[in-house]
Amino acid sequence: MLTANTKSGKQVCLGYHYRKESLISLRNKEEFICPICGEGVFLKLGNQRIYHFAHKSGGSCREFFENETINHLEGKRQLFQWLLRQNIPAVLEFYDKEIGQRPDIMFQYQGEKYALEYQCSPLPEKDFIKRTTNYLTNEYIPLWIIASSHIHKKRRNIVALSNFDYLFLRKAPTENYFIPSYCPENRHFHLLESIQPISIKNALVQHSIYQLDNFILEELLGPRLSDSINMNIWNTEKESFILNWMLHPNPKQNSFLHEIYQRNLNMFLLPPEIGLQVPHSILIQTPPIIWQTYLFMDLLADKQPQDSFTLKELNFHFKKRIHRKEIMLRNLPQLDSLNPITAEISYLKQLEKIGVLTEQGENIFKLERKILIPTSNREKEEAKLHFNQKYLNMLAKQ
Ligand SMILES: [Zn+2]
Numbered sequence: 001m002l003t004a005n006t007k008s009g010k011q012v013c014l015g016y017h018y019r020k021e022s023l024i025s026l027r028n029k030e031e032f033i034c035p036i037c038g039e040g041v042f043l044k045l046g047n048q049r050i051y052h053f054a055h056k057s058g059g060s061c062r063e064f065f066e067n068e069t070i071n072h073l074e075g076k077r078q079l080f081q082w083l084l085r086q087n088i089p090a091v092l093e094f095y096d097k098e099i100g101q102r103p104d105i106m107f108q109y110q111g112e113k114y115a116l117e118y119q120c121s122p123l124p125e126k127d128f129i130k131r132t133t134n135y136l137t138n139e140y141i142p143l144w145i146i147a148s149s150h151i152h153k154k155r156r157n158i159v160a161l162s163n164f165d166y167l168f169l170r171k172a173p174t175e176n177y178f179i180p181s182y183c184p185e186n187r188h189f190h191l192l193e194s195i196q197p198i199s200i201k202n203a204l205v206q207h208s209i210y211q212l213d214n215f216i217l218e219e220l221l222g223p224r225l226s227d228s229i230n231m232n233i234w235n236t237e238k239e240s241f242i243l244n245w246m247l248h249p250n251p252k253q254n255s256f257l258h259e260i261y262q263r264n265l266n267m268f269l270l271p272p273e274i275g276l277q278v279p280h281s282i283l284i285q286t287p288p289i290i291w292q293t294y295l296f297m298d299l300l301a302d303k304q305p306q307d308s309f310t311l312k313e314l315n316f317h318f319k320k321r322i323h324r325k326e327i328m329l330r331n332l333p334q335l336d337s338l339n340p341i342t343a344e345i346s347y348l349k350q351l352e353k354i355g356v357l358t359e360q361g362e363n364i365f366k367l368e369r370k371i372l373i374p375t376s377n378r379e380k381e382e383a384k385l386h387f388n389q390k391y392l393n394m395l396a397k398q
Pocket of ligand 1: 034035036037038039055061062
């Protein structure tokens with residue numbers, strides 16, 4: 001904890017610059033109390049950890065603060081100073097009595113009140129959601145920033161993202177999604193952009209690193225994000241996903257596999273139109289290749305060119321799959337107003353780009369050409385080659 005009161009009610013905030021000598025002399029003449037629970041706290045001035053206050057005895061308050069790591073203390077102090085340098089009114093460890101919450105930093109920006117949470121340790125998903133909802137209903141804009149050390153890079157441009165990591169997902173005013181992270185050791189923000197999930201965990205991303213001193217709040221809230229996808233990596237990862245998925249089946253996959261075999265489909269002989277990168281596919285937890293196959297079976301497979309279907313039908317099938325837990329959605333508490341059907345509609349728009357269908361006025365889609373299912377590996381490779389030559393560049397832009 002970095003903020004405490006003196007017995008006379010004066011606030012001491014270690015987020016500001018203090019010299020050690022002045023803190024030592026302050027400690028000699030003052031007693032400190034926790035502004036939240038009113039219990040006594042020590043001022044710790046060791047060389048190992050950053051200067052901080054520590055509760056003398058128990059209580060829930062102690063549990064809340066005493067698990068703070070050095071990274072957490074250091075991170076929130078740096079972010080606090082970063083806001084002050086931009087003349088943004090900010091309060092470190094602000095305690096809002098009315099809602100019973102204490103964001104790491106509360107700040108005011110462009111007429112809005114923000115609750116910044118810098119998260120270094122995992123938090124149960126339900127707590128994360130509860131805190132976020134509580135902020136939103138009390139007119140705070142939550143701004144969750146994850147510690148960069150949580151970002152698990154697997155290969156270049158491929159990261160493993162847990163459900164917890166996805167909770168930090170934000171949307172830029174440009175409609176693109178990103179996950180903001182911060183590293184106090186390197187004093188930089190690390191933004192994950194253009195996130196395209198491949199499997200439940202793995203996603204294709206772009207990394208952007210910004211030094212704290214060359215970056216302003218406005219850029220964090222509305223970063224200029226890259227919107228292009230490396231289609232060659234996408235295609236390679238898609239193939240390896242299918243291989244892995246088939247080599248390590250789990251019981252949940254059985255109903256899917258059973259259904260596709262009944263329709264004479266085979267994971268290794270899917271057409272290149274299934275498994276496209278799609279804006280908003282981040283809203284669905286089920287891998288894109290799976291939900292796109294469902295959409296194909298539900299709406300496209302049995303139709304002939306010139307046949308049409310409506311958005312209502314799309315919605316009906318989507319809801320049915322969700323109800324049966326064949327399609328799972330992501331929990332994205334900071335984006336709770338978004339309808340996940342947007343992902344499916346985006347897929348239809350991609351199919352429109354490549355001439356499979358056209359949108360006919362309000363919410364009606366007409367099939368223009370049938371998606372052909374390859375019957376051999378050779379056919380599949382030929383279709384892929386042809387498809388890539390024609391559409392690869394077009395699909396690289398989101
Ligand atoms: Zn306390």
